[in-house]
Amino acid sequence: MHIDRIVEKDVLITAVRGRLDSSSSPKLDETLAVIPEGSAAIVLDFAELTYISSAGLRVVLKATKLARSNGLQLVICGLVPQVHEVFDVSGFTALIPIHESRASALAALT
Amino acid sequence: MHIDRIVEKDVLITAVRGRLDSSSSPKLDETLAVIPEGSAAIVLDFAELTYISSAGLRVVLKATKLARSNGLQLVICGLVPQVHEVFDVSGFTALIPIHESRASALAALT
Amino acid sequence: MIIREIDIRLPSRLDQLEPLFEALDFFVSTNAIPPTPAYRLQLAVDEFVANAVEHGYEDGRQGEIGVRVRLDGDVLELTFSDDGAPFDPFHAPPPDLTGSIEERRVGGLGVHLVRTLAASVAYRYEHGRNVVVIRLHLAEPTG
C-alpha cells in the first residue's frame, strides 16, 4: 500500500494505492488521525485501491467520525467495482458521499 | 535446454545445459545423429544437466550405440547426484564410462 | 489445465497471510478466476484467517489453521478450519447497518461482508476444529 497526501486549496486529499488489509491499514489509520490546521474538507481518493477488507473499512469509518466531529466533510472517490461492492454491503455508501472521480469530488465540495 | 558442441583435437564434446525430457530430447537426438568426419571419440558433458527423464536416456543410449557401431568411444562426464542416480537405476553406469569432469574424461581418452 | 484443489496448513500467525495469498494468487491466475469471485475469495480468507489468529487462541497457544480451496464447476468452495476456541461466526445476528455515522460501531463487519457476498455459508465443530465452509459463485447468477 502507498499513501499520498495532497492539499488543494483547503481540501486535504489522501490517495491510497494497493491493498488495504489488516497488515496495511494501521499505517493509513495513523495518517488519517492527523488533520492539518485549516483543512475544510477531506477527500479519500481510492481510484488505485485494488482491495479493501473489514480492517480497511474500520479505518475509513474512524476517519469519517473524526472528520464529522471536527465539523469537516469527508468524501470518497474512485472505487473499483469490487471495492464499491464492499462499501455497499457494509452500508457505507449510504453514510459517506461517493464520487466517480477526484475532479467531481472537488467540484461537489466547493 | 541448451546444446554446445566443441571439438578438442579429435574429440567431439557435446555439452548439454538444462532439462532433457520428452519435449527437449528430440533436439539432442538430431544433434547426436551427426558425427563429424575425423572424430575419434565423443564426450557428453552433462555437468549442467539438471534433469533427465527416460526420454533423455533413450537418446543417450541411441548415441552410444551409434558411436560404438562407428568404432568410436563415447564417455559421459559431470553428473549431478540426482541424474547419476537415474543412470545407476537404468544400468547405464555399467555400460558407459562416467567421469567426474570434462578434464578427467579427456585425460582418459588420450 | 486447472488446479481443482489446493489444501494449505499454516501456523496461527498473521505473517503467514503473505505466503498464503501468494498461493491463492497462483490458484486464481492458473484457473483464470474472474475478478469478482477472486476478490471475494481473498476477502473470505483475510477475514476468517485473521479472526482465527486474533480471537481463536486467547490462551496464547500456537494453533494450526487450514485453508482449502476447491474449484467445482461453477462453484468455488472454501473450507477454513482451526483448532482454536469453538466459535460459530454465523450465530450472532448481523450488525446494525442503519443509523448515522455517529451511531455506527467501528468493526464487526468482517463476517457480515463474507456472509453477504457468499452463495452459502456453513459452520460445524468437528474433531476439535472449527470448520467453516463458504461457497462462492464463479459467475454472477443472472436475473
Added chain:
Amino acid sequence: MIIREIDIRLPSRLDQLEPLFEALDFFVSTNAIPPTPAYRLQLAVDEFVANAVEHGYEDGRQGEIGVRVRLDGDVLELTFSDDGAPFDPFHAPPPDLTGSIEERRVGGLGVHLVRTLAASVAYRYEHGRNVVVIRLHLAEPTG
C-alpha cells in the same frame, strides 16, 4: 505454511506438461521439498503423464488426466489418474538391464525408473479410470 495437497486436472496433451511443472515447482518451493524427492516427483509426473498421453488414447479421443500430490509428514503421495485404455504399468516384468550396449533395447525405462525410486507403487482401475499411486520418501531412510 505448507501446501498439503494440490489436485490438478489436464487435457491429455503434451503441451500441458509446462503449466503442470510450473504448478509442481510452486508446490516444491513452497514446501521446501529437498532436491532428491523433488527430482523423483518430476520424473514420476513426466513418465506417467507422458505415457498416458502417448499410449492411453490411441483411439484419438481427448482424455482428462489427474495429478494429485499430497504431503503427509515424511511422505509425498502422488496419485495419477486417466480415462484412457485400462493399463497396469506394474504388470509387465522389469526390463532386462544386463547385456552389452548392442543388446540393450532403446526405451522401456520410464516405469522401471519410477518404480525403483519410489517407496511404494500401486495400480487400480476404478470408475473407468486408471489410478496409479506412488509414494516417495522425503528423507532417505538411513541404514
